[in-house]
Amino acid sequence: MLMQSADGALNLLPALxxxxxxxxxxxxRARGGFEIVSMEWKDGKLAKAVIKSTLGGNCRLRLPNSARLVxxxxxxxxxxxxxxxxxxxxTAKPIISAQAQLKPVGxxxxxxxxxxxxxxxxxxxVGL
Known part of the structure; x- marks a missing residue:
């Protein structure tokens, strides 16, 4: 609910x-040697996250709102x-029947x- 480290990114507040x-x-703790030292959110949006990198490298964040890096x-x-x-x-493209009535995912x-x-x-x- 609060953090997921998969699908190519460190996702903060994915299912709040x-x-x-x-x-x-x-x-x-997250994949790739990242640690969310602390995180704060307000009104369902990221307010502040303190992230420590133990291994270095690119950190890709998926956020519910715009942000800036101090x-x-x-x-x-x-x-x-x-x-x-x-x-x-x-991932292979799924085979979907022409008769399938798919509803969009929210x-x-x-x-x-x-x-x-x-x-x-x-x-x-820091969230904006």
Whole structure:
């Protein structure tokens, strides 16, 4: 609900329940040697995240709202994540019957950002 480190990115607040519109959490470990030292959200949006990189490399964030990196720059992510730990396997296109009546999935819109990290350093991301 609060963090998922898969599908090529570190996803913050991917399935936040409506009842938890505001909150904080600390000490979550993620794939690729990232640690969410602390995270705060308000009205279902990221307010602040302190992220420590233990291995270095690209950090790709999927966020529910726009954000900025304190003392650095968040770039809009494009293409595959260059971080070895976040490589995605190619998935075959599903075969769907022409008679199938599919309903659209109600996924929430997210923003995807990249920033370079150095092993042992801590980064602060602030929601806008």
């Amino acid at each position: 329940p409506d009842a938890w519109a505001n909150g904080t959490i600390s000490g979550i 003392g650095g720059t968040l770039k809009t992510a494009k293409g595959a994540n260059t971080n070895f730990f976040y490589q995605n396997e190619e 996924n929430k819109e997210t923003l995807l950002y990249d920033f370079a990290t150095t092993a042992g350093k801590t980064y602060i991301v």
